[in-house]
Amino acid sequence: MRKATTSRPGSRHRAAMRRQGIAFGMIRGFSFMTIALLGLILGFILWKGFRYSNIDRSTLLPHAEASPDGLVLAVHGDQDMPGIDWEELYGMYTDEYINWSKLDQSDFDLVPVAVDPLTEDGARVEAFLFGSEAEGGFPLWGGLVEYAGSAEAALKVVAERQGAVTIVPAAAAKAFPGIKTVPVRRLAIAMNQDATEFVDESYLEDLTAQNIRDLLGGRITNWKKLGGPDLSVVPMAPPMGSALAAEAGRAGLTYPRPTVPQPATDMASYLADIAGTSGAVGVAYAGDATLAGIPLAWMTRVKTGWNLTLRYLLEPPRLSGKTGGISSIIANTFFMLLLTLAFAAPLGVAAAVYLVEYARQGKLLKLLRLGTETLAGIPSIIFGLFGFLFFVNILHFGFGLLSGSLTLTLMILPTIIRTSEEAMKSVPRSLREGSLALGATKLQTIFRVVIPASSPGILTGLILAIGRAVGETAALLFTMGSDYNMARGLFSSARGLSAHVYLLFAEGISFDKAFSTATVLVVVVLLFNFAAKRVIGRMHRQAAA
Amino acid sequence: MKRRKLFESAAETMLFASAFLSIVAVLFITIFLFRSGMPLFRKVSVFEFLFSSRWEPTAATPGYGILSFIVGSFLVTGLALFIAVPVGLAVGIYMAELSGRKSSKIIRSSVELLAGIPSVVYGLFGIVIISSVSRTLFGGSGYSVISAAIILAIMTMPTIINVAEVSIRSLPKELKEGSLALGATHWQTIIRVLVPAARSGIIAGVILGMGRAIGETLAVLMVGGNAPIMPTKLNGMVRTLTMNIITDMSYATGDHLTSLFATGIVLFLFILVLNLTVQLALKKSITEMEGGAGA
Numbered sequence: 001m002r003k004a005t006t007s008r009p010g011s012r013h014r015a016a017m018r019r020q021g022i023a024f025g026m027i028r029g030f031s032f033m034t035i036a037l038l039g040l041i042l043g044f045i046l047w048k049g050f051r052y053s054n055i056d057r058s059t060l061l062p063h064a065e066a067s068p069d070g071l072v073l074a075v076h077g078d079q080d081m082p083g084i085d086w087e088e089l090y091g092m093y094t095d096e097y098i099n100w101s102k103l104d105q106s107d108f109d110l111v112p113v114a115v116d117p118l119t120e121d122g123a124r125v126e127a128f129l130f131g132s133e134a135e136g137g138f139p140l141w142g143g144l145v146e147y148a149g150s151a152e153a154a155l156k157v158v159a160e161r162q163g164a165v166t167i168v169p170a171a172a173a174k175a176f177p178g179i180k181t182v183p184v185r186r187l188a189i190a191m192n193q194d195a196t197e198f199v200d201e202s203y204l205e206d207l208t209a210q211n212i213r214d215l216l217g218g219r220i221t222n223w224k225k226l227g228g229p230d231l232s233v234v235p236m237a238p239p240m241g242s243a244l245a246a247e248a249g250r251a252g253l254t255y256p257r258p259t260v261p262q263p264a265t266d267m268a269s270y271l272a273d274i275a276g277t278s279g280a281v282g283v284a285y286a287g288d289a290t291l292a293g294i295p296l297a298w299m300t301r302v303k304t305g306w307n308l309t310l311r312y313l314l315e316p317p318r319l320s321g322k323t324g325g326i327s328s329i330i331a332n333t334f335f336m337l338l339l340t341l342a343f344a345a346p347l348g349v350a351a352a353v354y355l356v357e358y359a360r361q362g363k364l365l366k367l368l369r370l371g372t373e374t375l376a377g378i379p380s381i382i383f384g385l386f387g388f389l390f391f392v393n394i395l396h397f398g399f400g401l402l403s404g405s406l407t408l409t410l411m412i413l414p415t416i417i418r419t420s421e422e423a424m425k426s427v428p429r430s431l432r433e434g435s436l437a438l439g440a441t442k443l444q445t446i447f448r449v450v451i452p453a454s455s456p457g458i459l460t461g462l463i464l465a466i467g468r469a470v471g472e473t474a475a476l477l478f479t480m481g482s483d484y485n486m487a488r489g490l491f492s493s494a495r496g497l498s499a500h501v502y503l504l505f506a507e508g509i510s511f512d513k514a515f516s517t518a519t520v521l522v523v524v525v526l527l528f529n530f531a532a533k534r535v536i537g538r539m540h541r542q543a544a545a
Numbered sequence: 546m547k548r549r550k551l552f553e554s555a556a557e558t559m560l561f562a563s564a565f566l567s568i569v570a571v572l573f574i575t576i577f578l579f580r581s582g583m584p585l586f587r588k589v590s591v592f593e594f595l596f597s598s599r600w601e602p603t604a605a606t607p608g609y610g611i612l613s614f615i616v617g618s619f620l621v622t623g624l625a626l627f628i629a630v631p632v633g634l635a636v637g638i639y640m641a642e643l644s645g646r647k648s649s650k651i652i653r654s655s656v657e658l659l660a661g662i663p664s665v666v667y668g669l670f671g672i673v674i675i676s677s678v679s680r681t682l683f684g685g686s687g688y689s690v691i692s693a694a695i696i697l698a699i700m701t702m703p704t705i706i707n708v709a710e711v712s713i714r715s716l717p718k719e720l721k722e723g724s725l726a727l728g729a730t731h732w733q734t735i736i737r738v739l740v741p742a743a744r745s746g747i748i749a750g751v752i753l754g755m756g757r758a759i760g761e762t763l764a765v766l767m768v769g770g771n772a773p774i775m776p777t778k779l780n781g782m783v784r785t786l787t788m789n790i791i792t793d794m795s796y797a798t799g800d801h802l803t804s805l806f807a808t809g810i811v812l813f814l815f816i817l818v819l820n821l822t823v824q825l826a827l828k829k830s831i832t833e834m835e836g837g838a839g840a
Contacts, residue, residue: 379760
């Protein structure tokens with residue numbers, strides 16, 4: 001019986017069904033890919049926005065010393081600084097920094113305080129900071145440095161004044177009220193000049209923590225392995241019993257014993273050995289090695305942390321948004337949306353009323369429709385050009401909130417008109433007729449009956465339009481300006497969230513911050529979408545009831 | 546009574562003015578764009594502007610040829626549609642014909658959200674993910690025609706999906722039932738009957754998507770590379786008309802600025818032609834078709 005049914009039409013049918021199976025499978029695959037794509041994009045933005053993960057490039061080992069050479073770095077008790085690099089510390093006392101914004105992102109002026117170098121404590125600090133330069137007679141103290149008579153006097157200044165910093169003997173700072181001490185990173189990997197030669201356009205790679213352990217431990221025997229020249233690695237151990245050796249031990253750096261050649265007995269000859277032995281490598285203080293003209297190895301480490309914090313939302317931006325938060329930018333966005341809505345909502349609803357309630361079928365209605373549709377299709381960069389020409393230049397509004405909002409108004413008008421039209425069309429005729437029969441005028445009917453009845457639909461349209469406006473960038477760059485401070489008035493240049501995202505990236509200010517701001521932007525857009533959905537849902541429930 | 550009548554007619558005039566504002570806006574945009582861009586053609590011939598690829602506005606003897614940007618715009622857009630149309634059509638078919646209530650709801654929400662994501666966010670996503678994927682797959686720097694096209698494909702897909710779904714769904718039931726009754730499988734019905742019948746709606750959607758894609762600025766700016774050269778390779782850098790405007794806008798003056806408005810005119814005309822095609826030609830055929838089906 002079964003054989004009889006496998007006639008030719010049956011097999012053709014089966015082939016068709018097989019093709020259908022394949023086609024439907026592919027279609028289903030594409031469809032679920034859409035969901036996956038959305039998840040990927042949102043997930044990626046949110047993840048990058050909340051967490052940053054930077055590859056940090058430095059010549060210093062991550063190990064920080066609490067009291068280098070028996071000295072401590074003291075700052076005001078409220079200063080937020082977990083550790084400082086040697087270059088930063090040196091820079092503080094040589095006029096490299098004038099405030100803290102690049103150091104710990106706070107806004108205070110930097111006041112470097114030093115104990116008078118003519119006192120015993122002061123001389124120790126000078127030797128620590130300037131090394132052999134101090135002996136040579138040219139310690140390059142910066143012009144900003146203020147001098148105090150004693151360690152206690154210096155600490156008193158620091159305790160009283162946020163932004164001040166000083167270096168004093170550890171014993172003096174112990175239990176001194178109102179200050180805290182900051183550990184210093186100054187261990188570096190010094191190499192002989194020969195290891196840093198270019199070979200066929202290839203250069204020594206940045207070292208990882210593992211590379212350093214292998215280099216000093218004798219497990220990497222040739223610089224070629226790290227992209228350097230064909231040269232044997234000669235690990236050097238610091239002088240036995242020196243502070244450097246002890247610190248290197250605390251940093252987890254170990255040497256094979258005995259090292260070849262024999263370890264030097266004092267720091268000066270140790271550094272001279274590294275400078276003079278081809279392929280040599282060893283741990284050193286960054287300041288000493290730099291003074292001796294010995295190159296330092298670049299190291300990379302991955303730094304991770306929280307990017308989008310409450311602080312980021314509540315603080316104003318500083319240094320073009322490199323540090324600080326986005327509070328003023330959120331405020332500007334809010335003002336911009338409010339202003340846009342104030343223009344666009346009445347105009348859009350009024351236009352929809354005319355199209356639905358007054359316009360008769362015919363040429364005029366067609367023309368009006370054509371105008372709205374054409375306006376809807378114009379890309380935002382053209383709106384930007386127009387806004388720049390008309391609002392900014394001809395009407396002399398300048399770059400500011402008003403020009404930006406008016407440009408946005410034109411952009412979102414078609415969306416509001418279309419959705420309001422749909423909403424008003426769905427109001428049943430009987431409602432209008434009932435109102436008119438009760439003696440209301442047409443205008444009264446529209447404002448008391450039609451618009452209230454269609455308000456959920458109109459509201460949805462407004463929310464969706466605003467959701468589009470908040471993400472707009474191209475039209476705003478040349479109409480609203482890019483001042484990241486809070487707008488002071490209608491004509492004040494202002495930067496919104498989306499422009500901030502773009503400028504953070506385009507001006508190379510901070511990729512991480514661009515992602516955090518983008519996350520805020522995406523959350524706002526999602527909230528608008530969600531709100532629109534809620535309104536539609538309520539509308540349907542009301543209609544059903 | 547008379548005062549009330551006066552009031553009513555005044556209100557009607559105000560409402561009409563609001564409705565007329567869109568047309569005024571379109572006219573103003575046209576007038577100001579042309580007024581600011583046309584003076585360029587006193588110095589550079591239209592032919593040279595459109596068909597030369599020498600863009601050196603700040604050179605001693607400046608060159609204002611935007612051919613490479615026109616080619617760039619169409620190359621990127623064409624490639625984006627090449628990716629987005631099949632995928633968008635497939636998803637549209639799925640939502641109109643195959644999906645259950647629940648899965649169609651989830652996909653619809655996803656498509657809406659994809660349409661709502663700001664273009665600058667797509668740009669950030671593109672810089673990190675798309676450019677590195679295209680660097681490994683296609684070589685080059687990753688900032689290329691293909692990266693820009695992929696980003697644009699994702700951004701135009703929602704438009705195409707929506708229009709495809711709506712135009713398939715709005716077809717009369719008899720078409721599908723007739724085909725099934727003749728013994729065609731569901732797939733044969735979709736591909737031989739429904740899609741051809743919804744053709745003009747789908748084409749309208751594709752053209753709308755094309756308009757969106759040509760006018761898109763920030764996302765392509767961030768992944769396209771923005772080198773002002775003729776795009777010769779798919780993995781090479783590209784600059785589109787929109788990128789050309791936004792890149793130089795911040796510092797251009799004099800003829801250079803005028804040339805940017807002239808670039809805007811070219812872009813505006815392309816968009817206008819696409820939109821009017823949809824509005825005047827395709828909408829008409831849709832209404833005719835619906836009218837025919839109703840009769």
